[in-house]
Amino acid sequence: MNHDTVRTPPLIIMVAPNGARRSKADHPALPLTPAELAATAAACLRAGAAAIHVHVRDRHNRHTLDPEAYRAAMTAIRQAVGKQLIIQVTTESVGLFSPEEQIAAMRTLKPEAVSLAVRELRPDPSHDRELGRFLEWLAKERIMPQFIVYAPEDVMQLRELHQRGLIPFEHPWQLFVLGRYTTGQVSKPSDILPFLHVSEPKWPWAVCAFGGREHACAMAAASLDGHVRVGFENNLHLADGQIAPDNAALVAQLAAGAEHLGRPLADAHTAREWLNAQGS
Numbered sequence: 001m002n003h004d005t006v007r008t009p010p011l012i013i014m015v016a017p018n019g020a021r022r023s024k025a026d027h028p029a030l031p032l033t034p035a036e037l038a039a040t041a042a043a044c045l046r047a048g049a050a051a052i053h054v055h056v057r058d059r060h061n062r063h064t065l066d067p068e069a070y071r072a073a074m075t076a077i078r079q080a081v082g083k084q085l086i087i088q089v090t091t092e093s094v095g096l097f098s099p100e101e102q103i104a105a106m107r108t109l110k111p112e113a114v115s116l117a118v119r120e121l122r123p124d125p126s127h128d129r130e131l132g133r134f135l136e137w138l139a140k141e142r143i144m145p146q147f148i149v150y151a152p153e154d155v156m157q158l159r160e161l162h163q164r165g166l167i168p169f170e171h172p173w174q175l176f177v178l179g180r181y182t183t184g185q186v187s188k189p190s191d192i193l194p195f196l197h198v199s200e201p202k203w204p205w206a207v208c209a210f211g212g213r214e215h216a217c218a219m220a221a222a223s224l225d226g227h228v229r230v231g232f233e234n235n236l237h238l239a240d241g242q243i244a245p246d247n248a249a250l251v252a253q254l255a256a257g258a259e260h261l262g263r264p265l266a267d268a269h270t271a272r273e274w275l276n277a278q279g280s
Contacts, residue, residue, distance in 0.1 A: 009204075009274050010266035011258050012227040014051040014086075015044040016208065017247040019233030020063035020094045029246040030232050032057055034076035042080045043248035048255030050271040051086035052077065053115065053229060063094045065105040074111070086268050088113035088146065093120050099127055103134045106143075113144040115175065118154050122161070132166040139168045144275055146173045146206070150180050152194045159200060171203045171278040175229065178217055179210035186211035189220035196224070204278050208234050214250070215239040219257050230254055 017031050017040045024030055031040040041052050054077070056069040074087055089111045091102040099121045106114055122131050138145050147167075149155050155174065161167050176195040179187030187209040199205060206227035209217035214235035218228040230250045238244050238253060255265060266274065 008225050008263065009227075010264045010270055011222050012051060012206065012266045012271045012274075013049045013251055013254055013258075014053055014088065014206065014227070014229040015040070015049045015247050015251050016053040016229050016231035016233035017041075017044070018055050018231075020055050020090075020092055022232060023061065027232055027236050027243070031247070032061065034073045037073050038076035038080035040247050041077045041085055043246065044251045045081050045084055047248040047251035048258075048265050049085065049251045050266045050268045051088055051113070053088045053090065053231070053233070055090055055092070055233070063092070063096065065091065065097055065102060067105055067109040070105075070109050070111070084268050086113050086144070086271055087111065088115055088144075090115045091121070092117065099123065099130070103130065106134075107137065110141060111143060113146065114138070115146045115148050117148040117150075118158055118161075119150065122157075128161075128166060131161075135166065136168055142276075144173070144272075145169070146175050148175050148177060149195065150177045152198045155195055155198045159198075162200075171200075173275060173278065174199065174203060174205045176205060176207045176226075177210075178207060179234075182210075184211070186213070187217055188213055189217050192217065192220055192224065192226070204275070210234045212237040212241065215253055215257070218254050219261070222254070222258050222263050223261055228254060 022030055031037045054073055056064055056073050058064040070089055077087055091106060091114060093102060147158055176192060178191040179185050192207060206229055207217055207221035208229040214230055218230055221228050231247045236243055244250050258265060
């Protein structure tokens with residue numbers, strides 16, 4: 001019997017090539033400049049990625065949400081790959097930016113896609129009104145959000161906000177972050193299960209995983225019809241324990257694994273259509 005390719009969506013592979021904290025000291029191939037991000041985007045596209053999760057730095061190499069720094073990176077990536085990758089920017093605060101500053105940066109930038117940490121943008125209920133306005137604005141501008149959740153409790157909070165009407169997306173796209181708050185920041189495939197236990201069944205989800213078992217976690221997510229984010233932001237190692245030469249190697253490894261699972265890869269066009277159809 002043939003595999004059911006109708007119900008299972010093509011696998012969206014997103015690469016997270018740098019993050020907010022790592023530097024060239026962690027890996028010489030970690031991309032930081034617009035030119036380096038563009039070259040990484042092109043290599044990861046060839047390896048099977050449909051999207052890229054972008055962090056940018058200021059002139060002192062510190063994490064920033066500066067719209068101009070984002071625009072420089074996004075322009076370089078678009079020149080390298082056109083529309084063949086979804087470019088997702090982050091609102092991550094890293095303890096530097098308030099919810100108001102995070103929101104203001106995105107309103108100025110107007111990106112194609114953005115990742116949002118629920119616990120950062122809503123540290124307490126007093127932020128509900130502004131959060132609701134921001135999410136309504138995202139929907140109006142057709143900006144694709146991905147909701148970052150670090151624990152099952154975050155998923156439950158997301159569900160509550162959705163039930164109250166603060167989240168104006170029918171099926172919010174979630175990213176389950178595995179291992180962020182564990183000892184040594186390590187994760188394992190079974191860490192996915194508590195998230196799925198409390199998530200709405202129809203909501204699309206993806207996984208990123210800290211530590212050397214990133215690939216095992218990614219394969220588990222792919223086998224469960226989820227989507228995956230891999231890259232140097234969370235992990236520098238291949239499945240065999242060796243240091244990966246670059247981000248594209250991590251993407252290629254997952255693409256090969258997906259083929260063994262019989263899971264086709266989504267390109268950016270397919271990913272956009274599918275995510276928009278989910279109402280996210």
